[in-house]
Amino acid sequence: MLKIQGMLEEEQEIAVKRLSKNSSQGHVEFKNEVLFISKLQHRNLVKILGCCIEGDEKLLVYEYMLNKSLDSFIFAFQHYQGNCTRLVYLHRDSRLRIIHRDLKASNILLDQDMNPKISDFGLARSFGGNETQANKQRVVGTYGYMSPEYALDGLFSIVRCI
Numbered sequence: 001m002l003k004i005q006g007m008l009e010e011e012q013e014i015a016v017k018r019l020s021k022n023s024s025q026g027h028v029e030f031k032n033e034v035l036f037i038s039k040l041q042h043r044n045l046v047k048i049l050g051c052c053i054e055g056d057e058k059l060l061v062y063e064y065m066l067n068k069s070l071d072s073f074i075f076a077f078q079h080y081q082g083n084c085t086r087l088v089y090l091h092r093d094s095r096l097r098i099i100h101r102d103l104k105a106s107n108i109l110l111d112q113d114m115n116p117k118i119s120d121f122g123l124a125r126s127f128g129g130n131e132t133q134a135n136k137q138r139v140v141g142t143y144g145y146m147s148p149e150y151a152l153d154g155l156f157s158i159v160r161c162i
Contacts, residue, residue: 017059019060027053030053030058032121040096040098046118047063067111070110098126102122107119
């Protein structure tokens with residue numbers, strides 16, 4: 001994956017995510033990411049401005065986040081508290097209930113005021129209000145960032161913030 005900063009004609013800064021032709025993220029995951037981000041449209045989620053699928057080429061155009069991703073600034077508690085609030089929105093408060101399945105510091109981008117925004121919904125999945133278990137045969141995500149109950153048994157739960 002390659003991330004490029006650019007500028008639209010209207011002087012709007014953008015970030016372009018170009019998936020490599022050898023990327024493990026296929027057409028299904030790419031379309032999934034576009035679908036979830038465009039349906040959710042929340043101020044704490046990165047905005048998608050456009051996309052392109054042509055042959056093996058897959059591009060996503062996002063709003064540019066001046067301060068890159070959270071993994072560059074892991075020192076602040078307020079980011080964790082803010083992300084917990086955003087996860088509650090995805091899991092409980094959104095019309096479309098989402099389990100992200102790849103939430104890690106590099107998928108949390110920071111705007112000019114250091115407000116974190118969740119990105120990368122390629123592995124996301126929506127779930128019903130009473131669902132607590134994913135398909136055990138297809139538990140996906142980055143294993144180092146998964147809860148043990150999800151990685152081992154496909155079980156997930158709603159986030160509770162303190």
